[in-house]
Amino acid sequence: MKDKFLCVMAQYDKETELKLKEIQKLLSDNGFVGKQTPNLPNHITIGSFDISQEELVKEKVKMVSKQFHSFDIKLNSIGLFGLDVLFIAPSVNHELLNLQQYFNNDYADGFGWTAHTTMLIDDHETIQKALPYLANNFKNFTGKIESISLYEFWPTRFILKEKLL
Template sequence: MADKALYVLAGYDDNTEERLAGMQNELYKKGYDGIQTKGIPMHFTLGSYDSDREDELVKRLKEVAKMHKAFDVSFNHIGMFNLPDNYVLFVKPEVSSEMLLLKDEFRDDNSMFNWSSHTTLLIDKPEIIHKAIPEVLNNFSAFEGKVTTLHLYEFWPTRHILSVKLK
């Protein structure tokens, strides 16, 4: 189907996942629901691909995970960018050499956007995002995390294909 696509995601250790998901859940508790995909791990996206490349990507994720070690990442700010109809509110993992080397493994993706490391908290209309920013800022402080996992998902509908730990 033309609407379907595969996405390679870089996921976090349990503590980082808990901290980021906790930030998102606080927004949910305050009534900010958004249109971001729910029920998937917190992550930053490494690439998007046509759905006919699933077998190739499963093999590649397994190989890449054997070559790359888990690595530390710093989160020291939140950010926002706009999509055609919505804004994205996110926490930004600082780009590191380890992150760039991992991203380089997926440089043949077909994303329509320039790559920016970010972990989405909320996607919604601009006026909603502007109201949500202070909610995140009021409780945000810099923290350290760890990238430990590669995930492969198909969207829409959401289908988890594979998760593999970095060495």
């Protein structure tokens, strides 16, 4: 991916955010800090765009907030991208899929889209050691997607956040 890009994120409600932060704290308390972007809210990335499209994407985010309702999402599995990223994945429902398709523009350079919330990014050895902590302590739960946000990356710049209906 290019050095600078825009990222549209589906964000959780406060209660879901707290549950995910507890899981991250468990990892951190056991020495797994990772290389993930600090100070970002937990989220599901639903699209990425060239920075030249900022105004267009901002308008899309605003339109989505007037067309889509907040919705429940079942966070029910853990997964890996290679051995570099450890994540929690939702059961993709119609609401999430419709939201992602609204922003679809060949996400992730043609590799497809996997709904997930990153818990840890690190080297292979660290991920392999962290996996049992997450696997042994994660329990399925239902969360809620309540807003959409837009960020620019590298460096991280918050642009906009809109609540869903």
